[in-house]
Amino acid sequence: MIIAIDGPSGAGKSTVAKLLSKQLNFEYIDTGAMYRAFAYKLYKNNLSITQENISKVLLETDIDYVENNVYLDGENVEDYIRNENISKLASDISKIQAVREKLVELQRKISSTKDIVLDGRDITTVVFPNAEFKFYVTASAKTRAERRYSELIKKDEKVTLEEVLNDINKRDHNDMTRENSPLKIADNAIVVDTSESSIEEVTKKLIKIIRGDK
Numbered sequence: 027m028i029i030a031i032d033g034p035s036g037a038g039k040s041t042v043a044k045l046l047s048k049q050l051n052f053e054y055i056d057t058g059a060m061y062r063a064f065a066y067k068l069y070k071n072n073l074s075i076t077q078e079n080i081s082k083v084l085l086e087t088d089i090d091y092v093e094n095n096v097y098l099d100g101e102n103v104e105d106y107i108r109n110e111n112i113s114k115l116a117s118d119i120s121k122i123q124a125v126r127e128k129l130v131e132l133q134r135k136i137s138s139t140k141d142i143v144l145d146g147r148d149i150t151t152v153v154f155p156n157a158e159f160k161f162y163v164t165a166s167a168k169t170r171a172e173r174r175y176s177e178l179i180k181k182d183e184k185v186t187l188e189e190v191l192n193d194i195n196k197r198d199h200n201d202m203t204r205e206n207s208p209l210k211i212a213d214n215a216i217v218v219d220t221s222e223s224s225i226e227e228v229t230k231k232l233i234k235i236i237r238g239d240k
């Protein structure tokens with residue numbers, strides 16, 4: 027069974043998806059982490075986003091997702107990909123069709139023969155439009171910025187709430203208006219707004235829907 031979850035940055039979809047996968051005993055893929063890992067490879071090698079660099083890196087790069095961790099060329103890179111630098115770069119490289127094609131193919135391959143929860147921006151529309159369950163998890167930009175800000179402060183990142191909000195608005199704009207696989211609500215997707223609910227409440231709600239409870 028495939029449970030596909032899309033939504034904008036910071037809506038809590040990864041946390042919900044992870045909790046869901048645990049409670050249902052499914053595997054989980056954070057597809058954003060795969061775009062981040064690819065961005066990190068460019069960053070680490072000091073490569074700018076040119077067609078030549080992208081084509082070369084695509085040929086030489088191996089990305090995998092195993093037990094809630096993303097691997098870049100065999101190395102677990104979870105600790106290096108969740109900062110503002112990589113967030114921006116990931117959003118930029120995710121516009122490129124060749125990058126998307128490679129990652130979508132990998133996501134489908136990793137998911138074959140498994141019960142799985144995936145979250146991202148194009149899972150319900152492109153990767154698995156026929157998933158058994160399709161959810162669009164969202165929240166207001168202000169709520170998302172506040173959540174992201176408190177996470178970053180915990181990690182000692184020097185940012186202001188205003189910067190985080192601007193960044194979220196920019197990334198939403200990028201993700202929703204790009205030509206290739208823009209973020210949008212898929213046909214038949216169930217929309218869940220997390221602005222006024224806790225992550226636990228949202229997860230419970232999704233479990234109920236999936237199990238068909240009244």
Ligand code: C5P
Nearest residue numbers: 035057058059061116117120146147148
């Ligand atoms: O979900 P997360 O914020 O970690 O994703 C990082 C970036 O990767 C997003 O801003 C988005 O541009 C891109 N992405 C994507 N398609 C996905 C997952 C992420 O374009 N399925």
